[in-house]
Amino acid sequence: MTDGGRAATKVGDPGKSAEKPSPPRSRKESFRSSPRYRTFVKYRFVTGFLIIPFGLYAVFVISPFVQTFYYSFTDWTGFSSDFNMVGFENYSRLLDDETFWAAVRNNLVLALAVPFVTLSLGLFFAFMLTVGGRHKRGEAVSGVRGAKTYKIVYFFPQALSIAVIAALWGYIFKPDVGLLDPVLPGALSPNGGWLADSSFALWAVMIVMCWAMVGFFVVLFSAAIGQIPKEIYESALLDGASRAVTFFRITLPLIRDTVQTGWVYMGIMALGAESFAVVNIITQGPGGPEDSTMVLGVYLWQTGFAQAQAGRGAAMGVALFILTMILAIAALSVGRRRDRIEY
Numbered sequence: 001m002t003d004g005g006r007a008a009t010k011v012g013d014p015g016k017s018a019e020k021p022s023p024p025r026s027r028k029e030s031f032r033s034s035p036r037y038r039t040f041v042k043y044r045f046v047t048g049f050l051i052i053p054f055g056l057y058a059v060f061v062i063s064p065f066v067q068t069f070y071y072s073f074t075d076w077t078g079f080s081s082d083f084n085m086v087g088f089e090n091y092s093r094l095l096d097d098e099t100f101w102a103a104v105r106n107n108l109v110l111a112l113a114v115p116f117v118t119l120s121l122g123l124f125f126a127f128m129l130t131v132g133g134r135h136k137r138g139e140a141v142s143g144v145r146g147a148k149t150y151k152i153v154y155f156f157p158q159a160l161s162i163a164v165i166a167a168l169w170g171y172i173f174k175p176d177v178g179l180l181d182p183v184l185p186g187a188l189s190p191n192g193g194w195l196a197d198s199s200f201a202l203w204a205v206m207i208v209m210c211w212a213m214v215g216f217f218v219v220l221f222s223a224a225i226g227q228i229p230k231e232i233y234e235s236a237l238l239d240g241a242s243r244a245v246t247f248f249r250i251t252l253p254l255i256r257d258t259v260q261t262g263w264v265y266m267g268i269m270a271l272g273a274e275s276f277a278v279v280n281i282i283t284q285g286p287g288g289p290e291d292s293t294m295v296l297g298v299y300l301w302q303t304g305f306a307q308a309q310a311g312r313g314a315a316m317g318v319a320l321f322i323l324t325m326i327l328a329i330a331a332l333s334v335g336r337r338r339d340r341i342e343y
Contacts, residue, residue: 065321071314078310090315100316102291103299104323106202107271110209110295111327115266118210119259122217125154127247129218130225131233151222154215162212162274166281169208170195173282195283198292205293208278209270217262224255264331271324272297296320 072090076083094100129147144150157165172178175193194200228251236246252259269275276297280286287294287302296316304313 068314068317068321071311072318074311074314076311076314077308078304078313079308083311086311090312093312094315094319099291099294099299100296100319103287103294103296104319106293107275107295107320107323109202110206110270110275111267114206114209114213114270115263117206118213118266119217119262121210121214122221122262123247123252123259125150125214125218126221126225127251130222131246131251132243151219154218157212157215162277163281165212166208166278169204169211170282173204196289198288198290201283201289201293205275205278205283208282209274212274213266213269217266220262221255221258224258225251228254260332264328267327267331268324271295271320271327276301296323 071083073085073087074083075086075089129143129150131142132144172180173194175181175189175191175196178193181189181193188200190197190200194204232250232254233246236250241249275295279293279295279298280301283293285294287298296319300313300316300320303316304310
């Protein structure tokens, strides 16, 4: 067979025929097959779930904050639609307001003392209930007997509103008929009771706030301590570590993040709703005597609503917001550690 015949046979072989080129895919099909499409679908799914909650959050949380900043530059009374822009006049008046600075001082005392006392008691009780008991057979560490019952008792104040708690303590602090006055020595029992004496009134507010919140942190810290492997405590006991050393060298570092979060939360409560409710219910005035228990929340309410100076009250709200943010950032910055402990 000639070379021309072999070539013709080769070209005519159907099994060896050249493949037809596939048509080019459209841009839409190329995008669907790319990793970017999977990322797009994932974020579209997440966005679909978050858009409604975020919209509600923007309307009911972010919007009031923005409006507060806006109205702080006006002379709005709060009961009329008419107001004028006054610039920084409301803020300049606050700088010369002695009651405002007394409220700031009291808020700072509460924001530092109440979280320290509350968290310290919560840590102590949680440690004793979880790992501070006597050693049982087969267990190197254990809590005290009846720990679950104690947790329920400690947590009981959380079942009551802060208004009920403040009213109960108001009767306890009441002279002659209260439970506190008969058991205290004369030096700690002033005429008229604690709430009538400017040296004791703020201490009374602190006691009520600490009592109301200790149980919550006992349960919170007990849960955090319960997550620490018992092998770590067993190793410490084998090395001869005491309870104090175990607490400061093992327990506290391992639940540091929980304690830090609790400090920020308790600080916010001491600056805001908790202090407002207690001072407004049990103190004279409220805020007395002699502004010794005045806090920004109560003074804001008196100025904005009782005195119909909503613009000035909004300026106090901005000041309270800034103070809260400063304390929260300070607490998160001081307690932050670069090396994260994992177990």
